[in-house]
Amino acid sequence: xxxxxxxxxxxxxxxxxxxxxxxxxxxxxxxxxxxxxxxxxxxxxxxxxxxxxxxxxxxxxxxxxxxxxxxxxxxxxxxxxxxxxxxxxxxxxxxxxxxxxxxxxxxxxxxxxxxxxxxxxxxxxxxxxxxxxxxxxxxxxxxxxxxxxxxxxxxxxxxxxxxxxxxxxxxxxxxxxxxxxxxxxxxxxxxxxxxxxxxxxxxxxxxxxxxxxxxxxxxxxxxxxxxxxxxxxxxxxxxxxxxxxxxxxxxxxxxxxxxxxxxxxxxxxxxxxxxxxxxxxxx
Numbered sequence: 001x002x003x004x005x006x007x008x009x010x011x012x013x014x015x016x017x018x019x020x021x022x023x024x025x026x027x028x029x030x031x032x033x034x035x036x037x038x039x040x041x042x043x044x045x046x047x048x049x050x051x052x053x054x055x056x057x058x059x060x061x062x063x064x065x066x067x068x069x070x071x072x073x074x075x076x077x078x079x080x081x082x083x084x085x086x087x088x089x090x091x092x093x094x095x096x097x098x099x100x101x102x103x104x105x106x107x108x109x110x111x112x113x114x115x116x117x118x119x120x121x122x123x124x125x126x127x128x129x130x131x132x133x134x135x136x137x138x139x140x141x142x143x144x145x146x147x148x149x150x151x152x153x154x155x156x157x158x159x160x161x162x163x164x165x166x167x168x169x170x171x172x173x174x175x176x177x178x179x180x181x182x183x184x185x186x187x188x189x190x191x192x193x194x195x196x197x198x199x200x201x202x203x204x205x206x207x208x209x210x211x212x213x214x215x216x217x218x219x220x221x222x223x224x225x226x227x228x229x230x231x232x233x234x235x236x237x238x239x240x241x242x243x244x245x246x247x248x249x250x251x252x253x254x255x256x257x258x259x260x261x262x263x264x265x266x267x268x269x270x271x272x273x274x275x276x277x278x279x280x281x282x283x
Contacts, residue, residue, distance in 0.1 A: 006181040011035035011155035017115035033158040044154040045141040055109035061129035068169040075164030080104035106135040
């Protein structure tokens with residue numbers, strides 16, 4: 001597994017996650033191209049639509065680096081209208097981008113990159129957290145690059161969102177790509193050892209690999225807020241009041257992401273279990 005192969009696999013998987021989220025907002029008005037690794041020394045923001053609306057989402061825990069989603073001004077107007085189920089007036093998508101459009105693009109970027117983080121965390125076996133997105137309007141490619149960390153590796157995936165050009169730019173530090181290369185190599189070695197077909201891979205990993213990746217599953221019965229002094233002063237046997245009643249639904253978390261709701265049940269008289277009543281998806 002070379003660094004370039006790992007970058008392409010990472011970009012393809014991230015783009016798949018981004019496209020799935022975008023389709024929840026814009027239906028079939030989403031198309032994406034193939035992932036391309038940016039050659040060393042080249043400008044990853046070259047060729048972006050100008051002016052652009054840029055949403056930056058950085059990884060803040062588990063890995064470093066981040067993703068940038070770049071939209072044309074008209075694309076931001078159209079995506080915001082699709083998210084709010086409203087019709088644009090003729091010529092409205094050529095107007096300046098306001099707070100409404102910036103907020104819509106930021107919310108879409110947050111959901112897109114959260115989905116990508118779940119995919120990456122599954123491969124690395126470690127929970128990945130993202131920072132809240134920041135959105136802004138830029139008028140040159142140089143201005144777009146100034147607001148982002150310079151990394152030794154980058155990949156780009158082109159999109160068409162409601163007939164407007166967009167780009168997903170992945171900014172990848174050395175440490176991240178090395179970890180990803182090793183993780184993918186280990187997964188592929190396991191697949192070969194099990195006689196699985198490597199040609200059947202989709203994106204970053206195959207469905208068969210997904211089924212074999214261990215995840216951390218936990219159930220949250222409730223929460224309580226207290227000062228540090230109160231917490232360290234709790235004596236053995238103290239009762240802490242939670243924010244839920246005994247018969248309220250409880251939350252099921254998968255790798256730290258809220259995934260489902262259910263009810264506690266007693267199994268065989270001495271073991272607790274959870275009966276899932278509603279699947280929410282990773283959040």
